[in-house]
Amino acid sequence: NAGVTQTPKFRVLKTGQSMTLLCAQDMNHEYMYWYRQDPGMGLRLIHYSVGEGTTAKGEVPDGYNVSRLKKQNFLLGLESAAPSQTSVYFCASNWGTQYFGPGTRLLVL
Amino acid sequence: GIQVEQSPPDLILQEGANSTLRCNFSDSVNNLQWFHQNPWGQLINLFYIPSGTKQNGRLSATTVATERYSLLYISSSQTTDSGVYFCAYFGNEKLTFGTGTRLTIIP
Numbered sequence: 001n002a003g004v005t006q007t008p009k010f011r012v013l014k015t016g017q018s019m020t021l022l023c024a025q026d027m028n029h030e031y032m033y034w035y036r037q038d039p040g041m042g043l044r045l046i047h048y049s050v051g052e053g054t055t056a057k058g059e060v061p062d063g064y065n066v067s068r069l070k071k072q073n074f075l076l077g078l079e080s081a082a083p084s085q086t087s088v089y090f091c092a093s094n095w096g097t098q099y100f101g102p103g104t105r106l107l108v109l
Numbered sequence: 110g111i112q113v114e115q116s117p118p119d120l121i122l123q124e125g126a127n128s129t130l131r132c133n134f135s136d137s138v139n140n141l142q143w144f145h146q147n148p149w150g151q152l153i154n155l156f157y158i159p160s161g162t163k164q165n166g167r168l169s170a171t172t173v174a175t176e177r178y179s180l181l182y183i184s185s186s187q188t189t190d191s192g193v194y195f196c197a198y199f200g201n202e203k204l205t206f207g208t209g210t211r212l213t214i215i216p
Contacts, residue, residue: 031202031203033203033204037150042195042206042208042209043195043206045203048202048203050202056202058203088150090152092152094199094204096140096157097142097154097157098142098144098154098197098199098204099154100144100151100152100153100154102151103150103151103152
C-alpha cells in the first residue's frame with residue numbers, strides 16, 4: 001500500500017514550457033486534491049475532484065488544468081509555466097481522512 | 110465560510126517539555142483533522158477527531174464540538190516534533206486549514 005505518490009519529485013522549467021504532474025493513490029478514495037505551498041505559507045487549493053471524470057476549481061486555479069480520467073490518478077497540467085508558479089505542489093486524497101503525497105518541487109526560471 | 114484560528118502562532122520549547130496547541134472554529138464542524146508538516150515538508154495526518162479524545166503515543170487530541178475548539182497535546186517533546194501543526198475541517202467537499210502553529214523544539 002503506497003498511499004499517495006507524486007511524479008516527479010523535482011523539476012526545473014523555463015518560462016513558457018509545459019508539464020504535467022502525476023498523482024496516484026491506491027486507497028480507492030473518491031476525492032483528490034492539488035495544492036500549492038509557497039515558502040512560509042499555508043496550503044492553497046488549486047483544483048480538486050470528487051470522483052472519476054469530475055473536476056472543480058479551488059482557490060487559485062488560474063494557469064493550471066486538471067484531469068481525472070481514472071479514479072486512482074489525478075493529473076495537474078501547466079500549459080505555459082510562469083515564474084509565479086514556482087512552488088511546492090502537494091497532491092492529496094480523502095475519504096474521511098486526508099492523506100498527502102510527498103510533494104513536487106517546481107522551479108520556473 | 111467557517112474561520113479556523115490556531116494559537117499560538119509560534120512556540121519554542123526545550124526538549125522534554127509538554128505543549129498544548131489550540132484550534133478554534135467560528136461555527137460547528139463535524140469533521141476535524143490535525144496534521145504535522147515536518148521541517149522537510151512532509152505532511153502527515155495525526156488525528157481524525159470530530160469529537161472526543163484520541164491518543165497516539167505522546168500525542169493526544171481532544172475536540173469539543175459544542176464549544177467549537179480542538180486541542181492537540183504533545184508530551185515529552187522531541188526534536189522530531191518540530192514543524193508546523195495544522196488543524197482543518199472538511200466541508201463543501203474540501204478541507205479548510207487553520208493558520209498553523211510553528212513548533213520549534215530545542216535540544
